Amino acid sequence: MEFFAPASWAEALETKAARPDAVPIAGGTDVMVELNFDLRRPSALLDLGRISELKEWDVVGGTVHLGAAVPYARIIRDLADRLPALAMAARTVGSPQIRNRATVGGNLGTASPAGDAHPALLATGAVVEAESFRGLRQIPIGGFFTGVKSCALAPDELIRAVLIPTAAGPQQFAKVGSRNAMVIAVCSFALALDLDRRTVGTGIGSAGPTPLAARGAERFLAGALDWGTLSVPVSAARRFGELVADAANPIDDVRGTAAYRRHALAVLATRALRWIRTAADQDREPVPA
Amino acid sequence: MDAGSRTPQPRPGTIGDSPPRPDATAKVLGTFPYASDLTAEGMLCGATLRSPHPRALIKRVDVAPALALPGVRAVLTHQDVPGRKHYGLIVRDCPVLAVDQVRYQGEPVAVVAADDAGTARRAAGAIVVEYEVLPPVTDPRGALFDPDSPRVHPGGNLVRHQPIRRGRPDDPAVRAQAAVHITREYQVGMQDQAFLGPEAGLAYPLPDGGVHLHVATQWLHADREQVAPCLGLPEEKVHVTLAGVGGAFGGREDLSVQIHAAMLALRTGRPVRMVYDRRESFFGHVHRHPAVLRYTHGARGDGRLVYVIAEILLDGGAYASTTEAVVGNASSLGAGPYEVEHVAIDAYGAYTNNPPCGAMRGFGAVQACFAYEAQMDALAAALGIHPLDLRARNAVKQGSTIATGQVIDSPAPLAAMFGELRAMPLPPEHDPAALPPGGYGNTTHGEGVRRGVGYGVGIKNICYSEGFDDYSTARVRLAVEHGEPVAAVRTAAAEVGQGLVTVQGQIARTELGVEQVSVEPADTRAGSSGSSSASRQSYMTGGAVKAACEAVRDQVFELARERGIAVPRDAALLGGKLVSARGEPLADLAAVLGGRVVEQTREYRHRPTGPLDRLTGQGGSHVQFAFAVHRAVVDVDVELGLIKVVRLDVVQDVGRILNRLALEGQIQGGTAQGLGLAVLEEIVTDGGKVRNPSFTDYLIPTILDMPPLGMRILQHPDPASPYGLRGAGEPPTLSSTPAIAAAVRAATGLALTRVPIRPEHIALPGERPGNPPPESASPQSASPENAAPPGPAPLSQEANTDA
């Protein structure tokens, strides 16, 4: 197996163009597991670890440009205010050791329906910035996931960054796992409200062949919500939960049944809605002297 | 009660002190050599080809494509087994390599040795095997009682049926004494030992045609006894040395790499190492028997038990392993630590094409405990009695007779244990710092969360039972070197992490009054020490070391007397001197020994046990009984079915604390393993195939799942055992599971008759069989009309096993 460790982004793109078979490795928390379990024998690895710009984030015109190789631990530390849903998702990933290494770029590269970043990226309308020697491409997250563990990246493309709008309203993320930590999602749900545009974003994980957005639920809630108080009638909250559950396309597997996943998504969605409301109430409360 | 505060401070490093483990630093630093770290000059790597099918005939095997790969040194099938083709701990039914058919997914079919592990693995994959796939036998009830079931083995699908009959449980007059009757069926999923060090060993060919195995195992001599005949070698030519063990819990009692690595080493003339990876490990050892248990309990209005009727089905999978003994435990302890006059228990061990099951911490007693404790809770609820009061009213004590007719002739201080448990403080109702159910998942901010409290009590036999000739051998040497007395202990007992090496040193320091003790590596050059299982090693090998030390001491005294020194009977050795009972020096050890090394070897046997009668199950089958009691406090998100165990408290009686630190570790670990069975751990099979052979999906508790554990350790000595000790490793595993399950029931109001409890069992209780909705926990099942106790004939019951 060959090992390439380009020192710059340009060099990485060149290498990937010459060797589309080279498997990128960022945190390695998916790649190394596959190698150790002998599930994959790549002819070459392309280590992104030396490219410092991939490990940085920046805010450009209200959008966070998150370098593909920023580890979850940094997202939790630096971006919890700007990207609350993603930071909440990051907190649920693996263990401290994993969060120190694992990246959103890697989560996208694996494109697992269980990847915890995905629901937050879907709910916030993120854009994946992919680049090859042929040029730069912006892939809206809704079009990124193309099938079970497959994505819209071309063989010569690398993810440079993920562009995520700075939160313009409350956001939530919740993940069900049968263990209290270090667990792959049985199902997960993200909710993001944009108070300026009065839109609702959702994301569902581990309940379909790809991560999903519940578009019907989003439209319903945008209409049912009192955008002034962020409150909804109880019946509408329940309906929102049902619509989220309906959007899912889960299966029975060793981690949970399809029926349970639907049920849990409805519970998570109604709870997330309530927490958003609580957060809004707290925001309005006068700051104690 | 807590003798830690009662007894005087022990001399450093002796019994009662907690000296550090000799391997502690290396393990913390990551330098401890586990079996998988072994290497040798010129070493080859072995790999195993395993069956993908739970049941199939082997039509053809072609090893040529594997042999054709560069770097491949040997490819062996059953035709290359030099001696006996089968082995087994109790029944010799397990093929070294599959002979014409396979009986479980993962059964070894061929082994390969190659220059490196990757080549060996690829070569194994290149072997062509043609299978004729047959429908697997996966339902133990069908396997046992359906006359049309295919036979897993020519002799049929029954490994053992053990009935226990006491009193007149079938007598209507007896039944009429009971005010309530509770009948329920319970299920226990297949738990895995989940040790972290995978199976590994290194085999060296010896110049005399023999072989030297370095292997992570639990019983060196049982390995040798099984390995040698299969290699066609006399036992003297098979030498086994213990390699670093990364956890065992019963899963290393059966052979894994031993014969395969030895065959490859003998064939190639080179050292061969075999190491399973994590996935292979799930197929490379036996698991805990999944069980279906149907219980009927009848009790008087005051809570006193009238009768217990039980049918226990244990799925042993494809090969016998220790199923026979597991059935013995499940049946003889099947009524629990309770006095009950009328008992009918039938325990069955079945062959199926599911993964083979055998020894795991608790060994048959765990499954029964989950069911009888749930029954005690159901009785308590039906009678409106506090669950601990109901247990206290029925608990055995010294002098009680258990279901087998055996009298408990040493302390069984359950009453004191219940008292201690009640006195332990409960956690606060609301602790803002505590993790909610769902843990880090941010699934609740308090919504749907209900608290529950539950109790569990278990009884476990210590040491080998049913007439087994159970012994351990120890050799102890005493010398004076550079003016310092030094002792050396040699046994073949396996240190599997439990701290046995430390305890052996403590015993030698206690008995010989020395500071310096070396414990030599465990090896078959020493006599057998028996297995590191059945919570027996402190008792048995501890007993052997103690006996050998006493013999050494006696010999020293004899030498002194020969030199004209008056040595009273109650003299002792201390700090290089012979001293009187009051500590006055009598003589110098160096002078008495005069440069000699005193050496003694002793075999230690516990008092004999007897068999269980084949028809009535009566007999004094057990050596010693041990007890633990747990209280669990849980928070359950009843809408999502997520569980956080908030607090566990345990009281255990250990007779005598030898090493508090090691003991507390055992109680912590046993409790955590019980927690795993209650809410997480299960090997899920479908049509005989394992669906989760990885730690991604076989979930064991993390530090965030295991709550703070309050602990009280009592010391009511057993007069028959060394130092009065009572085996301690297993009992906490029994009682923690039912306590947690009871707490979850209390929080949810659901019957929850199956462990591990999964989120959907709580959130969608109507969904699954074996998990009736809450109504079945209501008093209607407590009415006599509704009871319909199962008779001994199992055929009349409906099958309800595949979960």
Ligand SMILES: Cc1cc2nc3c(=O)[nH]c(=O)nc-3n(C[C@H](O)[C@H](O)[C@H](O)COP(=O)(O)OP(=O)(O)OC[C@H]3O[C@@H](n4cnc5c(N)ncnc54)[C@H](O)[C@@H]3O)c2cc1C
């Ligand atoms: C113990 C453990 C626990 C885990 N727990 C969780 C969890 O709770 N939630 C969760 O979502 N995941 C979890 N994972 C999976 C993994 O940590 C995540 O998917 C993580 O986001 C992967 O990031 P990485 O940087 O380590 O990816 P890598 O392993 O380096 O790469 C993953 C994939 O992405 C590709 N890739 C990486 N970077 C790029 C790039 N810039 N451009 C194009 N392709 C790229 C790689 O080629 C590879 O295919 C866990 C893994 C382990 C080992």
